[in-house]
Structure formats: C-alpha cells, structure tokens
Amino acid sequence: MARILLIEDDHAVRRGLALALDRHGHAVGEAGTGEEGLRALGGTRPDVIVLDLMLPGMDGFEVCRRIRAAGNLPIIMLTARGDDLDVVGGLEAGADDYVVKPVQPRVLDARVRAVLRRGAPTADGAPERHHDLTIDRAALAVTKGARQVSLTPTELRLLLELSRSPGQVLSRQQLLELVWEHDYLGDSRLVDNCVQRLRAKIEDEPSRPVFVQTVRGFGYRFGPV
Known part of the structure; x- marks a missing residue:
C-alpha cells in the first residue's frame, strides 16, 4: 500500500x-x-x-x-x-x-x-567504484567523491540499469521497459529528461558526460569505457 x-x-x-x-x-x-x-x-x-x-x-x-x-x-x-x-x-x-x-x-x-x-534494492554485493562515482546497490546509495548524491527513485533506477553492464548500449525503449515498466512503445522524452537530470547530479561537466554517454541514433551507455 x-x-x-x-x-x-x-x-x-x-x-x-x-x-x-x-x-x-x-x-x-x-x-x-x-x-x-x-x-x-x-x-x-x-x-x-x-x-x-x-x-x-x-x-x-x-x-x-x-x-x-x-x-x-x-x-x-x-x-x-x-x-x-x-x-x-x-x-x-x-x-x-x-x-x-x-x-x-x-x-x-x-x-x-x-x-x-524503482526505490527497491536490486542486488547485494560490494559497492561498485567507477572512478570517483560509487554505487551501492544494496543500500541504494550513490556517492561522488565524498559527497552523497541525492537521486529520485527514477534517477536512481536509471543509473542502476545503465551501470549494470558498463559499455553496453541500451535503447530508449529498453530503458522505458527496465526503468518505467512501459511494455509498449513509450515516450522517449521520459528517458531523455531523466538523463539530463541525472547528468546534472553525477557529471563534472553535464555537457560533456563521462558516465551517461549518448549513442546517437540509438540510446545511452554507462562509461567510462
């Protein structure tokens, strides 16, 4: 409930x-x-x-x-x-x-x-380190350097899904199914706007993203790769 x-x-x-x-x-x-x-x-x-x-x-x-x-x-x-x-x-x-x-x-x-x-744990295990970004899936916690990053459940789930397989490209439709649970041809603007908000919180330069990279004409992947 x-x-x-x-x-x-x-x-x-x-x-x-x-x-x-x-x-x-x-x-x-x-x-x-x-x-x-x-x-x-x-x-x-x-x-x-x-x-x-x-x-x-x-x-x-x-x-x-x-x-x-x-x-x-x-x-x-x-x-x-x-x-x-x-x-x-x-x-x-x-x-x-x-x-x-x-x-x-x-x-x-x-x-x-x-x-x-989206706010439920997805896995146990040790926290993952990606340069200065640490993702703790069990605790649903993200830190950048020594700073805790405050994410909405949707932003967090998007990061968890992208970072599950670094370097793997996920289409917008795949992300809609994994994060938003839209099992139909959904609105890709949900993905793009959430990516922008996530980048603003985890990237040093959101206009030159390192972690959430755009693959033009297809979707996004998690880096650095």
Missing part, C-alpha cells in the same frame, strides 16, 4: 480517482489547489504525488518544481491532453512519469506501483 497525495482541482475527478485508488489498496490524501497540496505535504508524508498540471492559482508546473527542490518524492503528473508543451514542461519541472486524462484507475495504480519499485 502506498500513501498518495492527489492534487487535482476538479472535485469529481479527484473523488473518483481517490476512491478507485483506495480500492486498489492505497491511502489517498486529497488537495484541490497547488497551495493546499504543498501545505499538506508536511502532514501526510506521502510516498507518491499525483499532480494535475492545470491547477488554479499556482499551476502544477510550479508545484512540481517546489516539491522537487525540497526533495526526491516521486511525482506522476496528470495532463488533460498529450500536449507536447505540457509533457515537456512537466518533465523539465521534475516529474517522473505522466498519464493523460481521462485515466483508467488501473493504469494509474500500475504507474504508482512501478515508481515505488
């Missing part, structure tokens, strides 16, 4: 999703505005945020940026349409995944469970 904070201004939509998620075994807190959602964060301590982008007052993009600036809570955004500007804007603000309304509750439940699994 997950503790979910649902931030959605449409009362009927919010109530319907909350009841459906409750039937799937989750505990759901509700907020009707971005401001109310931010105030609720401290009291509810959710595991996942489900956030509508089109909110009155403070919109979902700003709410997403503020939540992300404060920590690494997983954020799934709700968008009324698959509009490129909405999707890209939400991902750049720090969202981990998105669903287009109207969304079937089972689909949203699957996305919630998938994002929570």
